[in-house]
Amino acid sequence: MNLPMRVTIIPIDKFCAVDGVGFVGVDITSIAIDVHAVQWFGTWGEQEILDLKTGRIERNEKIQSLDTYQSVLNSYWKIRTAHDVAEREAINEQTIIEV
Known part of the structure; x- marks a missing residue:
């Protein structure tokens, strides 16, 4: 797996997107x-940090690595792989062979 070019993680929604393909239900x-x-x-990258008292974004912190979020990415890839397999199987089931 190559290092993703673009990642978005939104914990409250249990959402993660990698290079434009997103899923909910990710383990955060x-x-x-x-x-x-x-x-x-x-x-x-950047992580948006909340003020837990007000619920507002307090600051953005620059990050140099996704290492802190590797378990989130692992969960994402598990979901994405299962989705891709199910999608291929559905396409195979719909294929009609004419004789």
């Missing part, structure tokens, strides 16, 4: 409670 339990969102832009 490893993410700190004050992280509102994560954006990755290929070689760097």
Whole structure:
């Protein structure tokens, strides 16, 4: 797997997208409670940090790596792989062979 060029993680929605393909239901339990969102832009990214008292975004912190979010990405790829397999199987079932 190549390093993704674009990643978006929105913990409250249990959402993760990699290079434009997103899924909900991703395991986000490893993410700190004050992280509102994560954006990755290929070689760097930002995490939006909430003020837990007000619920508002307090600041953006630059990140140099996705290592902190690897378990989220692992969950994402598990969901995406299962989706891709199911999609291929559905296409195969719909294929009609004419004789």
